[in-house]
Structure formats: structure tokens, C-alpha cells
Amino acid sequence: MINTVPPAIIFILGALLIPLLKGRLKSAYLLLLPIVGFINLINIPEGTNWIVRFLDYELVFGKVDRLSLFFGYIYHLITFLIFLYALHVKDNLQHVAGFVYAGSSLGVVFAGDLLSLFLFWEMMTFSAVILVWSNRSKNSLGAGFRYLLVHITGGLCLLAGIILHVVDTGSIEFGYIGLKGLSTYLIFIGFGINCAWPGLHAWLPDAYPESTITGAIFMWTFTTKTAVYVLARAFPGTEALIWIGAIMTVFPIFFAVIENNLRRVLSYSLINQVGYMVCGIGIGTELSINGTVSHVFCHILYKGLLVMSMGAVLHRTGKINCTDLGGLYKSMPLTCIFCIIGAASISGFPLFSGFICKSMVMEASALGGMSIIWLLLMFASVGVLEHAGIKVPYYAFFSHDSGIRTKEAPLNMLLAMGIAAFLCIFIGILPGFLYSLLPYPVDFDPYTPFHVVSMSQLLFFGAFAYLLLVLSGIFPAEIRAVNLDFDWFYRKGAMIFMMGCDALNNLRVGVQALLSKFVGETAKHGLDPLYIPALVIRYIQLKIARVFFKDKAREYEFKFRRIQKMGESGMSYSTDIPRERIGFSLILALTLFFLYLLVYLIFYLPEKL
């Protein structure tokens, strides 16, 4: 038995050493850290570990059971694969942010109390935003700020909920919460923002496609899956989640159909996939929770694989839009094969990993007699086939030949994709291994003849429909365009707000200018009170002269102009004269007041006394 430490510690503290290392040593260290973390993880005993007293509360950094361990396994596995994929990246900031991101996700997963959960939750946000900003483009800067705004709002919502919850219950323990009262609703929504619920999801397709090539896989993995974990822990069997999840599976697929940027397509695909997981949590039976959790495992692998393959394409060509790509199977055949394996897995073709996990949630909905939910999930499965199964590999690697001839992806990227692809098929063929890790005992066989035939029919005839739509020219062509989403409300909303601020500011500036002009003029002419009457009189004289005394008109015009000119240049008076006059008036007034005071003191006051 070795001494273990909280899994988050290894990644977060380990990350701090990265800037000190160079070359091969750094590469070895990046790969070794997840392995060390994993060895630590499998040696942690189940139960409650690492209790730290803080004020009057107990912080728990190791709530270890089958559910948290399961997330721990897949997080370590994907972290290893991502760093293998990112070995060529020189930017230390990205590596550090990546490990802190993975580490804080592990911190949330193993947190046994709400306070440390919240701290790790916020660390996730800040490390993730660094992976967006590391792309160092104008778009990624904006997207990062919007990401931060949304997640800080979500974090505050969560914090408010946690504080109210602690006040209500007197305990900061993190366990089953359930929907009952304001505090729980706030926590629920706080989790929901990270989970990209419908309407709260726009940060995801906004920020994720702007992240760095290698940082993207972190993004696609951790935030949403950690939100799924906390929902599974705190709100299993909450009926609202069934509907939220089902809507999440359906609405993004429409957006994905018409999206040109393939990484945005994969963002919508992520929302859709998380929908199945959320739905499974909502159903809340052992089968559905098992389905959700196994889906998390398979999804992280095949979505990671798809994002990696698109990252390799972006790395080699610098392009990611459907309209710019095509025909890449000629120069990147291995990447193409890995991408197709990922696409087949996510679509749920038999013998691939999606087949053995997605069907558990669907079966759970059928067992619960939820026919509408079942039909929605089935419809969404066809949608997955369209955007992730066909569109992503087809537009990148086949389609019309874009003429791009490039090199195959670097070896480290190929290795990472190869391992992920192998695991997708391995889990698909031998699901027993994955099932043995699930939180509840599994009594489910995906390879019944009927299930194989029905899913094959669904997918192949969906593909057949695709073929006919393309051949008939009905299939929508890819167009260079921006497709709006819910972020419109805060992006345009912010613009309108700023325009409103500008308008108010302009009004202020205008009024101020007007007033100071008024004050200035008043002061100027106030020094020479005769100027305006003189000007008016000279003007009237001039008008009269023009009509009745035409011979003297020139003389009066000259007089009028002289006065006018004096006014403009401010030289119509000597500045000393008014000062003397004012001084004299003041002395006069004060003397009179003084006399009045004397009269008052001498004659009136004694009478009153």
C-alpha cells in the first residue's frame, strides 16, 4: 500500500514544474504525470479521505466511490492521450493550463463538500479560458471574455445556491440534493450552465471552436462531463432533467446541419451527446445511470478522437470550414481512417463504442414507458449520424477535392488518435470490460440480434436518405456564413447596451457644452452689461438708417460692425473697469450694511431686551 494524495494535487502542483523543464525531459514529464496520477488513483481506498478542518466546516478532498473513481479513470486516460497529442506544442502556458484544468476537474469529481467543489469549479473556468486565449486571435480573445462572463455568472449562481443551502441545512457536505426550494434551484442552474442546457448553451459553440488545437480536446472533455458528474451526484431522478436532456439531444442537430465550421459542428454535437447523459440522470434508474456514465467514458474517447482528427486537419492545412476542405484522404489517410472510426463510434454502429452505451439510456426510457422521450432520442440518433457520422469525415476528407496536398499528421498526434481509435473499437467489441467499472451491476446485453438489426436499419437508411438528398441536390450546400445562436442576445444585447451608453454620453457632452457656452457668454457679457443693449440699439439704428437715411447707412453700419467686433474679440471693455465698479459697489453695500447693523444695535436691540 503506497501513500496516496488527492488526485487533483498531482496535476495542479505537477503543472507548476513544467516551465522549468525543457526538450525530451519535458515531453517525458508530460506523459509521466498522468501515469503517476493514475497509479495514485487506483491505490486510493474507497471511502472518505483527506478531511481538512476549515473554520467550522470539514473540507473533504477525497469522496471516493465507484462513481467518482469511474470519472477519475477516464479523466486520467484522456489527459494522457491529450498530452501525447500535444507533445509538439512549445507553449508552456497551454500545458500548465491543461493540467490545472484536468486537475481541477478531478478536484470537483472527488470533492466531498460544496466549498472545495466550488473552488475547483472556478479553477476550471479560469484554466479553460486560458486555453481559448492561447489561440491569440481577435476572435478567441472575444470568445474567451464571453466564456468568462457566462461562467462567472454561472459560478455566482452556484455560490449563492451553496450559501443558501449551507444556511438552510447547516452542512457543506456534497451529496444528493434534489429540487426543493430556492437554494437547490440556484445550484441546479449553476450546474446547468456548465452542462450547456438549452438556452444556456451558447458559450459552448462560441468559445470551443476558438480554442487552441490541442486545448480543444480539454474543452470538449472536462467542463460538460464534470457538470454531468455533479448532476448525477446531486440530482439523479429529477424529472426536469429528462426533458432538458431530450431537448438537448434534438435542437443542436438542426444547427449542426447548416454549420460550416467543422469544430462548431462538433460543438453542437457535444451538446447533443451531453443531452443523452442528462436524460439518463433524469430517468434515474440503475440502468439509466449506468448508461449515462458509460456514455461519458465512450463519449470522451470518440469525441476526443473526432476533435483530434479535426485538430490534425487544422494543424496541417490551417483551415476548418467545410467550404475550404475536401479530398484530404489523399494526403492524410491515417487521420481519415481514425476520423471515420470516431464517426462510426459516435453514430453508434454495431461493433463501435457508441453502440454499447447510448442504447442503455434509450432502453431505460423505453422501460419507463416514456414514448415521446424515446422517439426524441431516436430522432437525435439520426441527427448524430448526419452531422458527426457523415458530415465531419465527408467534408474534411472526401467531398470535392479542394486541391490541398499536405503531409500526414505528426507522429505523436497519430499515436494519440490511434490509441483512442483502438479503444473505441475495443470497447465496442468487448463491452464487458467497461461494464465491470460502472457504478451499478450491469444486466444489459447490447448485442441482441434485434438491437443490432434495428440500429443497422436506422443508420443505414438514414445514410440512404443522405445519399438520395445529395444526388437530388436538395441537401443544403455549405455556405460561408455566421449562424446565430443564443449568444446573439448577449452579443447584440451588449452592443445595444453600449450604443445606449454612447447616446447618453453624447447627450451629456452636448448639454455640458451648451451650458458652458451659456455660462461663458453670460460671464463675458456680464462684465460689460452695456454691450448687448448697445448692440441691439446699433442694430436697430442700422435698420432704420437703411430704410429712411440711406446716406448715413454706411456710417451706422460701421458703428454696428465695430460694436459687434468688440463683442467677438471680447475687447469691448477694459477688464479693470468692471472690477473697479464691482469693488466700489461692494464697499458701498458693505458700508450700508455696517451702518444698518450699527443702527440696529444702538436703537432697536436695547428695546427688545
Added chain:
Amino acid sequence: MREDLKMEKRESETEKQYFFDKPKNIKILFRVFYAVLFVSLVFEFVIHKHTYFRWEEWPGFYAAFGFVAFVVLILTAKYILRPIIKKKEDYYD
């Protein structure tokens, strides 16, 4: 001028013929695909069905659902969603 033409010709000859550049391969692929469609339909009548909903027992339900769902999805996205949300690329700039 003639030299240029020759060069061009030589270049297009040296450009490797890839798998899907040959119509024959595409034809084979389509035939395999149609065969799979057929097999998946036929097998439905051989196997035992373990169903939860009554519509699952209709022959060819999954095939029809897959086909119709796909068409509905594409048409909705193309004719309803796209006109609403499509904007020029510099919309937010």
C-alpha cells in the same frame, strides 16, 4: 508554348490516381451499400423481436424512421432554420 503544354500533361499524369478518383471503386462502394441495406431489411424477418412499443413491431419501422427522420431534419434545417439564423460572416464585427 508547346513545352508548357507538355509539362502540364506530364504533371497531370504524375498526379497519383487515388481510390475515389476511379469511378469503378465508387460503383463498388455503392453496390456494397445497397447490399447492406437489403440485408438489414431481410434480417428483420429472421430474428426474434424484443420490443417495448407497439410500433417497433411494424416491419421496417427502424428503416422508415431513419429515412424519414433524416429527410425531416435536413428540410427543417434548410428551409426553416437557415433563413432565420444565417448572417454574413462579418455580422458580429
